[in-house]
Amino acid sequence: MTDTTKHNWRRRHLLKASAGASVLGSPLFSFSAAAQTDVLIKGTGVDVASELQVARPIPLEQVRLLPSIYMDALKANLAYLLRLDADRMLHNYHRFAGLPTKAKAYGGWEADTIAGEALGHYLSALSLMYAQTGETSMLARVDYIIDELERVQNAHGDGYLGGFMRKRANGDIVDGKEIFAEIMAGDIRSAGFDLNGCWVPLYNWHKVFAGLLDAQRYCKNQKALQLGLGLANYVAKVFAALDEQQLQLVLNCEHGGINESFAELFVRTGDRRWLALAERIYHHKVLDPLAEGKDELATLHANTQIPKLIGLARLAEITGKSHYRKASTQFWHSVTEHHSYVIGGHGDREYFDAADSQAQHISEQTCEACGTYNMLKLTRHLFSWAPHSQYFEFYERAHLNHILAHQNPKTGMFTYMTPLMSGMPREFSTEDDSFWCCVLSGLESHAKHGDSIYWSREATLFVNLYIPSRLDWQAQGLQLEMTGAYPYDEFVTLRITQIDRQNKRQNQTPSHAETHLQAQVQSTKDSNAKLTLALRIPTWANGFSAEVHATQHNHAAQTSKRSNAATKKYSHRDSDGYCRIERRWQVGDTIRLHLPMQLRFENAAGRPAQASDSPVALLRGPTVMAADLGPADKAYTAPAPALVGDSLLGKFIRLKGRTLRYQSIGIVRPKDQQFLPFFQMHERRAAVYFPRFSNAQWKVAEQEYAREQKEKQDLIARSVDIMHLGEMQAERDHQLTADISYPVSYRGRNGRDARTGGFFEFTIKVKPGQLHLIAAYWGEERRRRFRILIDQTEIQYVELKGEFPGQFIEQTYVIPESVTNGKTSVRVRFQPEQGYTAGPVFGCRLVLAK
Structure with a gap:
């Protein structure tokens, strides 16, 4: 295989991939052994070489979820999708195209300069939900949004689509479209999340492209593709004006996967302009x-x-x-x-x-x-x-x-972060005033839980996730039903419900991503040919078994029955981690898969496993088990739990009458806890990682551990606001402004400095009372002289002399109450003395005095 583009536009035959694979963590395959196939792009007559893809997910339209925790999440998400108003997401699109707006814009990020991103995610989520469920209300919304975007694009007249905004130097918020004339002229100001005063516009466009392409793929809306091509032509003009150095400067701003957008446009259209642009965005x-x-x-x-x-x-x-x-x-x-x-x-x-x-x-x-x-x-x-x-x-x-x-199935709301620090509650979005990126990706994640359960490769069906569902494998004329209470239960049942291999539904309209699979099975016309079910066997499932209960069919009497004599047991796991069952399947054939689940610990990387404070997490099968520290709406003030003792796994007892809950016996300090699946603790405070001590170690460590935990809890309780300098999101959230100032990173920590003649300044929240500002520095910094001002009042002159080698240090500065009285926020400014540098500062924390 060479590194040149292989577009010879010939059909190739599928080659079998290398059968050998090594253990987890080692190289899995040789690229030179990659299988070869082509994807026929529907409606273009173009064959695109795709030498890597030897397996394909069964299309989402051919999978339906059955009752389970995943169905609960899907239903909650469906309800939220229906509560959302497309016209509110279209507000800026209409406004900047000079069209009448139909509804007030949403709040949160949709009211910031990233506005418009939500619409792309929403289009994708609606399209995925339509494919997953067949709900026609999803299709109607997709068609409405596409029609409105057509009006927007026509009004612009140049292919442009966008809802994002731009903050000018004077503070005015305007249409983000105006930045592209500056960029094409070589005036490029790129800073992580900000491009010429606009928050991640290329990232935003990537989501719009993805929504349009999903609408075409799943909802067969061809107008969506035409809108995407119009926008692509506009974007292409911007990139065409940039030389390589300018392009790389633009790409320093988060741009999402916009390279994927143009790659997909090439796949959908066969127009090699889009492939060239996709490769240029590198x-x-x-x-x-x-x-x-x-x-x-x-x-x-x-x-x-x-x-x-x-x-x-x-x-x-x-x-x-x-x-x-x-x-x-x-x-x-x-x-x-x-x-x-x-x-x-x-x-x-x-x-x-x-x-x-x-x-x-x-x-x-x-x-x-x-x-x-x-x-x-x-x-x-x-x-x-x-x-x-x-x-x-x-x-x-x-x-x-x-x-x-990350989704609360009771409300349909989403988290941004999922905290693993003991006792920290999850913070969920609100209906109308969040629209963080994780809310929007959540709309998609919980619309497609069936998209990776089943995969196929020729006559082999891979079962990768044990999510209750019905499968209609149209390419092979096989239908099955998977049931069970996994991961709460160790057993999964798969039952063949239909076989019709002579009349495989190849007249169905395939997506571009699956057409080649149908070509693979053209020669497999024999309804008695064998099919292979490959069941994924996790590494933790020691002693697994799969029993096949075959159905004996009496053709004369037209009856079927299950025979014990026809039961066959499988317990071999191939080197690639699958148990393969090959046979001529009949309606009623059943597989009963047993995946034993034992409790086990998993160490957090970064500390030796033998260290006295090495954190461990508890798992049962695929499920992370967490200690229940109480309701999220009530404070947790006790020290973070620790595990103490020997033979710890034997000190957990499963509680009867509960879906999946364990009680620790005599091994958790300061007191024993109940453990349940972390994923379901949406409204509870949890502990996931636990320092582990032997009894002897605990005698030595108990007092020091309690002191450290108390100090940590006290600091968190007193904290008013935290500023993570040098980190794009934190700096944007705190309205950082700067001149002759640069983000830095050292020993795994981010920070920011300001050189002579410059400064950096940010907003931080305050509360009534005596406040302290805590700033972190590298202890070896020398000849650093600078002033710290709050709302233009100097509170501290700082000189760093390199007195603490080999460590980060924190210094605490008292803030006069007169500076913060009656305020909810202030501006903190670090300003170097002439001829010196301020910082680097590796973060600031504002706290109430003890």
């Missing part, structure tokens, strides 16, 4: 190290990077270029194996920290939901290239323990 600073096999993710904003890699994975499928493939694979392994927490999420305050340092970052701001939403997308690409159970071991972990945790 952020060298981030992607080159990954293509070289390096993990340089520390201090990067996590979710800014993942969509770039999803787009790169799509380009790998289209072009066959190995460095695209290598970067995507390297990133996935780095994140899942070295940067993820036990629930499958990653990041602290939205940022990657140093590899294998999670034990040092178990905070109240772990695991941004958008990051996991996107990691699941990337996982699907990698699995399609080389089906292996390790991909869905991660997928299930994150889908069950993070995605389900």
Whole structure:
């Protein structure tokens, strides 16, 4: 395989992928052994080389959920989608096109300069929900939005679509469209989340493109594709005006997966202009190290990077270029194996920290939901290239323990972060005034729980998730039903409900992503041919078994019955993690899968497993179990729980009469707790990670541990506001302004400095009473002289002399009450003395005095 684009426009025959695979954490496959196939793009006559994809998800339209925790989440999301008003999301689109607005704009992020993003997500969520459920109310809303966007695009007259806004230097908020004339003229001001005064406009466009493409794919709305092409032509003109250096400057601002958008336009249309543009949108600073096999993710904003890699994975499928493939694979392994927490999420305050340092970052701001939403997308690409159970071991972990945790099924509302710090409650969105990115990705996540349960490769059906559902595998004329109470219960039942292989419904209109699968089975006309069901067997399921109960059919009497003699047991797991059952299936055939679930501990990376304070989490099968610390609306003031003793796993007793709940016996300090699935603790305070001590270790550590926990709880209780300097979201939330000031990163921490003649300033909340400002510095900084001002009043002159080598330090400054009296917020300014530098400052915290 070469690195040149392979567009010879010939059909290729599917080759079998390498059967060998190694254990989790080792290389899974040789890229040179990748299978080859082509995807026929419906309606274009173009064959696009897709040499990697050897497996495909069964289309969402062919899967229906049955009652379960996933169905509960889907129903709550459906209800919220119906409560949302498309006209409120269309407000800015209408307004900036000079059309009458039909409803007031939503609040939260929809009232900020990122406005308009929600509409793209909403289009995708409606389209996915229509495919998943067949609810025609979803289709009607999609068609209405597309019609309105057509009016908007026609009014602009140049293909433009957008609802985002721009904040001018004088503070005026205007149509974001005006920044593109500046950018095309070479006036580019890019700063992480901000591009010429507009909050992530390219990221915003990526969501609009995704919504339009989903509307075409799932709702067969061809007008949506034409709108996307109109917008693409406008965007292309902007990029055409930029040289490579200017382009990279633009790409320093979060741009989502807009490279994927243009790759998909190429796939849908066959127009190679879009492929060329997709490949040009390549952020060298981030992607080159990954293509070289390096993990340089520390201090990067996590979710800014993942969509770039999803787009790169799509380009790998289209072009066959190995460095695209290598970067995507390297990133996935780095994140899942070295940067993820036990629930499958990653990041602290939205940022990657140093590899294998999670034990040092178990905070109240772990695991941004958008990051996991996107990691699941990337996982699907990698699995399609080389089906292996390790991909869905991660997928299930994150889908069950993070995605389900991030929606409250009672209300349909969503979290932004999912805190793993003991005792911290989840903060949920509101109906009309949040619209954070994680709310919007949540609308999609909970509209498509059936999209990765079943996958196919020729005559093999992979069962990757044990979610109760009905499958209509149209390409092979097989229908089955999967039932059970997994993950609460260890048993899963799959029953064949229909076989009609001679009349496979190949007259159904396929999506572009599945057409090649139908070509694979054209020669399989024999209704008696064998099909293989490949059941994913998790690494934790020791002693699993799968029993097939075959149905004996009496053709003369036209009756069927199950025979014990026809029962066959399987207990072999192949090297790729699947138990394969190949047979000529009949209606009524049943598989009873047993996946034994034992309690086990999992260490948080970053501390030696033998360390006295090494945090561990408790799991049962795929489920993260957490201690129940009480209602979220009541304060938790006790120390974070710790595990003390030997042979700890034997000291948990499952409580009878409860779905899944355990009681610890004599091993939790300060007192024993009940443990239940973390994902269902939406309105409870939880403890997920526990320092673990032997009895002897605890005698030594008890007093020090209690003191540290008390200090930590006291600091949190006294905290009024926290400013994480050098982090894009925090700086935007706190209205940071600066001049001759730069974000920095050191030893896994982000910060900001200001050089001589410059400053940085931000807003921070205050409360009545005596307040202190705590600032963090690297202890070896020398010759740093600067002033700290609050609302233009100097409160401290600071000189750093390098007196604390090898450590970060915190200094506390008293704020005169006269500076904050009667106020709810103030402006904090760091200003260097002439000839010196201020900081770097690695974060500030405003606290009430003790």
